[in-house]
């Protein structure tokens with residue numbers, strides 16, 4: 001760890017010139033492939049964060065690198081002022097994967113969320129008939145939808161909000177997993193409900209069974225759009241293509257990002273029916289890079305990987321395996337484990353260590369993981385991980401917790 005000179009130089013330059021909005025663990029990655037990364041000193045680490053699930057298919061997946069390389073040799077950017085030969089195919093294939101009609105291509109997750117909020121408001125005024133500037137959107141406590149000014153306006157995280165006001169009005173927050181609370185927050189001004197089907201940053205919080213079905217019913221009863229933020233939960237992570245699939249629920253707008261770019265380029269999208277998406281007319285929304293040829297080509301290769309269901313099955317099978325091995329840790333330095341597919345939230349007993357301390361110890365043992373909200377460690381390795389490597393990583397966690405190896 002950081003024994004190489006190039007690692008020290010990289011750190012010094014960051015310290016001098018990189019805005020301090022992150023507090024990274026002390027490892028300087030130089031190379032990666034599959035589920036493993038190598039630092040500047042040549043030490044290897046098993047990646048249990050996978051770029052917050054942007055790397056569901058692993059680092060440098062051959063099919064994705066091939067798609068990117070081929071597109072790099074053709075055309076990478078046109079802007080949306082002109083057509084290009086990848087966009088229609090990308091939107092068609094994503095519409096097919098999601099069982100919807102229309103796709104709005106953007107770049108980052110936060111942009112997809114912002115876009116969906118704008119579409120929902122416009123739909124509210126033009127289709128539902130909400131009086132101008134009165135639209136409300138109901139969200140869930142503990143949400144994470146990104147870092148833009150409007151999105152943090154409905155965040156409950158003090159670090160995310162303090163010092164960044166004034167906030168965008170028009171949002172109401174209710175407890176996550178409580179459909180009755182959600183129903184009582186909806187009124188005639190409500191145009192949308194925005195939730196993560198599983199809250200990722202909050203610590204892989206899985207709502208009670210039936211919650212998504214109930215949210216759908218509330219939205220149907222009150223003519224409100226159901227916006228599902230599947231940016232972290234979608235694209236095979238939970239063992240199904242989308243987390244909403246676990247309840248067979250179809251949102252009105254689904255927001256995708258992270259893994260859609262294959263860990264190579266930022267690609268996000270809002271998908272839905274023409275009845276909703278159709279409110280956007282030329283000039284009313286846009287993005288210079290949204291839907292660019294390189295992004296579209298990589299995303300098409302991602303969609304192709306998902307088409308036969310293999311990554312979804314692998315997430316499910318590896319996830320069962322992971323859950324079986326994590327459960328015995330409860331009571332041994334761990335207070336709770338939540339899993340859905342290859343996605344786990346592991347709550348560390350505060351009497352034993354903080355999440356950060358455990359992550360620092362894991363790093364020394366060759367496992368990359370990141371705490372969230374102090375006491376929770378999220379385990380979300382690439383879906384291409386080898387089961388033996390996953391076992392080994394969990395053994396490292398057990399050793400850190402049980403052998404008092406936390407420093």
Ligand SMILES: *Cc1c(COP(=O)(O)O)cnc(C)c1O
Pocket residue numbers: 052107108109110111113144145146147196200201229230231232233257258
């Ligand atoms: C990461 C994330 C976002 C924001 O994505 P960015 O690409 O970082 O802007 C939004 N929603 C959820 C659920 C996320 O996990």
